Amino acid sequence: MTVIDSAVLERHGIKPDEYERIQKLMGREPNLLELGLFSVMWSEHCSYKSSRVHLKTLPTTGPRVVQGPGENAGAVDIGDGLCAVFKIESHNHPSFIEPYQGAATGVGGIIRDIFTMGARPIALLNALRFGSLDTPQARRIFEGVVAGIGGYGNSIGIPTVGGEIVFDERYAGNPLVNVLCLGIAHRDDIIKGAAKGTGNPVYYVGAKTGRDGIHGATMASAEFDEKSAEKRPAVQVGDPFMEKLLMEACLEVMKTGAVVGIQDMGAAGFTCSTSEMGSRGGCGMTVDVTHVPQRETGMTPYEIMLSESQERMLLVVERGREHEVEAVFEKWDLHAVKVGEVTDGHRLKIHERGTLVADVPNRGLTDEAPVYNRPMQVPGWQKHVQGCSFADLGPAPSPQRAFEQLISTPTIASKRWAYRQFDHSVGTNTIAQPGMSAAVVRVKDTSRALAISVDGNGRFCYLDPYQGAKLVVAEAARNVACAGGEPIGATNNLNFGNPERPEIMWQIGEAVRGIGDACRALKVPITGGNVSLYNETEGNAIFPTPVLGVVGLLEDASKTVTRTFKTAGSAVVLLGDNLGELGGSEYLATVHNLVAGRAPELDLKREAALQALIIKLIRNGCIESAHDCSEGGLAITLAECAFDSGGIGLSADVTAVTHPEAPEYAVNATLFGESASRIVVSVPSRHLDVVMSAAKDAAITAREIGRVGGDSIRLSVNGEVVIELPVADAEHAWATAIETKMSRKAAS
Amino acid sequence: MKFAVVVFPGSNSDYDAFYAASRVVGEQAELVWHKDTDLKGADAVILPGGFAHGDYLRTGAIARFSPIMAAVKSFADRGGPVLGICNGFQILLEAGMLPGAMVRNDRIKFVSQLVPIRVEHTDTPFTAACAPKQVLKLPIAHGEGNYYAPPDQLAELEANRQVIFRYASAAGEVGTEWNPNGSLNGIAGICNRQRNVVGLMPHPERAAELPLGSADGRVVLASVVKALQDLKSSRPQDLTNA
Amino acid sequence: MKARVYVTLKPSVFDPQGRVVADALVTLGYQDVKDVRQGKFFEVELADADPAAAKERVTEMADKLLANPVIESYRVEVIQ
């Protein structure tokens, strides 16, 4: 029996004060297995110990919220007794260690969270961050992650319908892989991850347990250093075929009504599912690891409890109805085995061949995990980076050159190289495919559709985490609104550095505060999310990157519009004010290699009014296309309306903004500034008056800035043409930028 | 009429085919589990897309041994119309019900996009309602759709007019620039000698309604309805259920 | 008792993967790489003890399932 000394605690990532807490909860010294249980359950990844106090402040209620945070996924009512069940998950660290498998198992994990709730998954989205594609390492990770996402999602047959990809050196040592899954469930069929009913059998079903992923949860809670190579045996391999069988079998088994509770085994595996189901249900559980199907020989209880082998589920079944459950699993060639029982009290008792090897209060592992109110401090550099002296930038580059540079910069360029590797047509629900801004999936057997968008903006959040987070919420909701969807719920993934550093903790606190304020103002409740911390390599943190996933509802699926122009002659109208804010813009980053300035202003009241307006205009069929202005500003947004339209161009003329600190940059600020709350719409002449007066009523600035038509992109500022090139050329550069870089592979 | 859609472990477009046949085309349809041994009196059989058994060995290699396949074979031998879509096509190849084999896409990567294909011949149950050389816009979504057959067999296929669909331009021209996966002769779909068994990589069942980006696929399923009516009117008793 | 089944594409069949690997190697600076063919192999563990019997059975498995005669050829090798 190993003595628990500081070295052992160190290896388990348990701090001395935490160990004292464990001893108190146990009323004695824990044994090594028990320590292992605490170490995984108290890891940042499972316990949210650093973020909890902040997450508590988020708005999580609303008329449509059926399930808020706390379950495997959130759920919102979408009418006809149906719910949209969705959640976002990160698999950042595993994807850095093994891009293909890391991303693949990330997809597998979030899918399990959704069908565990009794929902059939119908859509996947992802938010990805990589280093510059000019480095071989970033290309290798990007290639592997995209292949892994496709490899898993395509096989199991859930369409990947959208996402976003950003390339920035700040993610070189810490790529981000966030995956959102959305499913549909009947409100009454939603089933929870709670154990109930003393004496009810506990079943294990799915893949056999191996030694893979042991301490994955604690790994996801530690910074990277050269030593992480040693953690490599932890790599897990995804088995989408097994998961497909599990998904179908579980959805079928739930229909029998014999399932009391169900939970997947994700991070912290068997430990997490047994302790969480017990404490959620207010009861205990006793299991014998001897019954757990094992892939490798000679596995210890410690290894079995902490293994993170994929594609495994835990079910609590109504006693006396075991055969119904077993029969369904047999049909799918899955063998559900009884591993234990629900008990009175609140203890998780683990046996090996009948002898008790661990006995812990399950709440001690879950609800009573430590919660930290970690010190926060504004980084010393914060003020500094918010300043931006255009004087040092030298003469302003020509808009034409800047534009051509921007359309082929990987962050703005078409992501088709990636999403053409994703099956987006399986399931026959995808109305707006990847590439069309927000994704839109119809809800079969209803007239409705759901619009979904995931968005993040590390740059804005780096310059001002509070403001940046608000802007991210606004953009995600605006993208959904631009497809005609009324935002009804959101999920979020908080990707940050080491929370034990006050500067990072400050970023987290500010970002959460921003998300909360924006969600309250836009009336979008947060129904769940995920926190990924310690995204640092050798002390270099990523940009603070909260990623928002917003789900919007269209009552009439047929009304949805996309970003692309439809008919020559229609008016191009800009909704919202063009303020020419260049702070944190893609323009500054790409053209001037500079991340600086103030993040754009955001008036949440005006944002809400703008979104209400666009939703109304789309519902009334007044507009042919709508596209939100984001990365690259107005010029890029207008170009994107022409791309994929079949070569329809436009000519537009916008009024120059005033740019006091550097007048010579006024034109570029006008074209490439990333002010919030702007939407470009195209309107058939016959509807123009309606649109204009509707905007007036909503107190939203609306300017007719040009006309759809011709075969070139022709942009003027104050009557002077500053950008002009054939749509075909611009579109080619935009569409092929990433594949060009990827095909130049091993070159460097 | 009635469609049987076979469900293999790992099929993922089974419900798509079922939905298109029943809800869009408006015929009867039934999902048939691969361990079953009869086709529930169906008039036409669809082997759907997906990743049967994960495609972990070779696409379709394991599925061909499913109990239901015996019934599918004898149904086909009696002249019953059988359609293999994507993975279903691969299963038909592995089962020897169609000639040739699939290898990895020439550009290795999985390809998912809408592509035009040209209908080469309309004298099969799944093209009967098509116009000659009609171009259909259908989604492809596969990593192994690169059709291969030995030279002599390929020549025979062409000679017997067994190439039913070819990748093409929107205007119907064929050539390597419109070939998404390196298939020999730009082959997207073929039929057997008797012409009642058809396999294709693109997904007609996923493009049967305009909101989904194309409704061109509908005609493939509608064709078999027409074909069977023509057959019934020419022959009093339906031979497929004989 | 272990046996290995090596499966390769027939020479007449184009091997996209091998080609991509070859190109990658050349761009990595291995100019002297003339060609690469990719194959796969299966390590089959049998309860059965007799080598001759094992070889026969595994050959049967290869014929029936592990290789596709249209495009692939295989070689069986009993290890111990």
Added chain:
Amino acid sequence: MKARVYVTLKPSVFDPQGRVVADALVTLGYQDVKDVRQGKFFEVELADADPAAAKERVTEMADKLLANPVIESYRVEVIQ
């Protein structure tokens, strides 16, 4: 000059492919199949003539490209 690089998943790494193939063989009636592991191999053809040099170069290729050191191990064998 030809060399072969055999790449297998490390023993500790789960091999879903192998598992499915094993299950298939058992359902096909090969009850005595205890386990299957799947691997791949590359047949690399080199202009280079000297076996020793070839082995070295190909080993380098395996390290750099052909095998994924995180989950795979490999063996190099020079044929002729």
